[in-house]
Amino acid sequence: MVALEKQLPYLGVTSIQILTAILVLVVGWIVTKVTVKSFKMALKKTKLPELIIEFLAKFLSALLYVAVILLAVRALGIETGSIVLGLSAVIGLILGFGMQDTLTNLAAGVWIAALRPIDMGEVVEVAGKTGKVNAVGIMSTELLTPDNVLITIPNKLVWGNVITNYTRMPTRRVDVNVGVAYGTDLDKAIKIAMNLMQNHPKVLKDPAPTVVITELADSSINLQLRAWAKTEDYWAVKGDLTKDIYKAYMKEGIEIPFPQMDVHIKEMPK
Structure with a gap:
């Protein structure tokens, strides 16, 4: 001892x-x-x-x-x-x-926790990064990307940037763009697209789906399928509609053109 x-x-x-x-x-x-x-x-x-x-x-x-x-x-x-x-x-x-940055991050963390522009488990885009909110700490916020990459962002950049919250709302509109060749029967093309959306089990009836003509482009007439779905069904509906509209148009003989350019060669006189 x-x-x-x-x-x-x-x-x-x-x-x-x-x-x-x-x-x-x-x-x-x-x-x-x-x-x-x-x-x-x-x-x-x-x-x-x-x-x-x-x-x-x-x-x-x-x-x-x-x-x-x-x-x-x-x-x-x-x-x-x-x-x-x-x-x-x-x-x-x-x-x-330079401790100002630390205090700024701390204050930003308090505001994020209090006002909750983002919440645990939500998918957001902030400071140019997109991912699921994994944690909001005293100094930084963690996002987890779909390919399992952890991104740490200082809180001042989260609070000081535009925040896009993809999953806060219960429903989202699914937009699928498709082009049809000039000369296509547009009424038929729109009807096929409407039937496709109306018969999809995960497309909501209210708001009702619609098809709009968005552009008379160089090589195609561009249509956009607009269907509403629950937020958790967004990617499933988008994938299904993208695949099924292609198959439906091919079956009905509606051409989906690819960008092309005609080159005319003019011979100069000798």
């Missing part, structure tokens, strides 16, 4: 102080995990959105870890008051040399 109370050379602390500090870190880590888990479970019983719950849980976790570190430092016999003052001075210095 006496050996444990002797100061270690060059360190200025005793073995028992080091062991106490390690014990504080281990116990603090466990207590933090349990506290944050209990905090999240309590919040989930309320009507708070999951996004806000995750944000508050991460914020509480960061505060508790700082407290645990300060307790471990104090167990080493170092006065934490001087450390807090030193940290305050360092933080003040850092703030003058």
